[in-house]
Ligand code: ADP
């Protein structure tokens with residue numbers, strides 16, 4: 198007996214390294230006519246490195262102190278930026294202090310108590326939003342300078358006072374440009390970029406891959422709202438993401454795909470399909486597989 202086309206397509210997708218969760222999903226993938234891509238961990242490799250360590254004047258911290266403080270607070274986090282901070286601290290032989298009362302806010306950052314101090318690490322624009330004092334103003338200037346290079350700046354605060362910034366850079370995936378080109382050909386529209394990162398880093402990366410519709414500085418619910426807005430306009434939107442911050446958008450999407458290797462458990466559970474082999478180019482491949490299978494279903 199021959200296998201029904203959609204089941205054969207699921208098996209085929211599996212050989213490409215994509216786990217498609219059901220025949221219904223396999224069928225829907227071929228209907229998508231718009232795509233929203235996450236940045237960090239999706240278009241980029243998700244193995245970022247710390248490139249700059251900038252203690253603020255008056256903080257009394259050395260570069261090593263600042264990095265160790267940030268790494269101690271980030272240690273419990275599964276975010277790619279947190280892993281970069283912890284790995285860099287370890288590679289410099291720094292001692293990390295235990296973190297207590299750890300909290301994590303998707304799209305913003307983390308807080309923890311480290312050596313008796315309340316430490317916050319996260320997006321400068323979010324942490325500094327209402328502050329007008331001299332230290333905060335200086336921190337915002339350093340953040341802008343770091344972000345102008347297309348990097349992600351993160352701010353470290355101790356007991357509510359900015360003490361320094363780190364810059365973090367991630368590499369584009371080798372198949373990012375090819376994937377954007379292929380998705381543009383399949384859907385007739387270039388994908389949009391939805392990211393919680395700063396607008397400067399987002400614009401830099403978008404230009405490299407050929408994306409013009411860039412939505413930056415988004416909280417998780419903003420990503421979902423961007424998808425819903427397109428769906429209200431009659432589009433069938435595919436979302437590709439990896440983080441906890443992508444879960445609402447993956448849920449709102451017509452078809453949600455999660456990056457499996459470094460993806461958060463929540464993203465993997467919420468998505469309709471999971472890229473197991475860590476190749477972004479499998480996304481247009483499964484859309485094409487679905488379309489071929491649909492053509493055979495009567
Ligand atoms: P993306 O949408 O590109 O995957 P996220 O929504 O995960 O990015 O993060 C958005 C921004 O929030 C980051 O650029 C960073 O400034 C901040 N952020 C989130 N989580 C962390 C963390 N664990 N440590 C430091 N900053 C963080």
Ligand code: MG
Nearest residue numbers: 235237238440
């Ligand atoms: Mg991400």
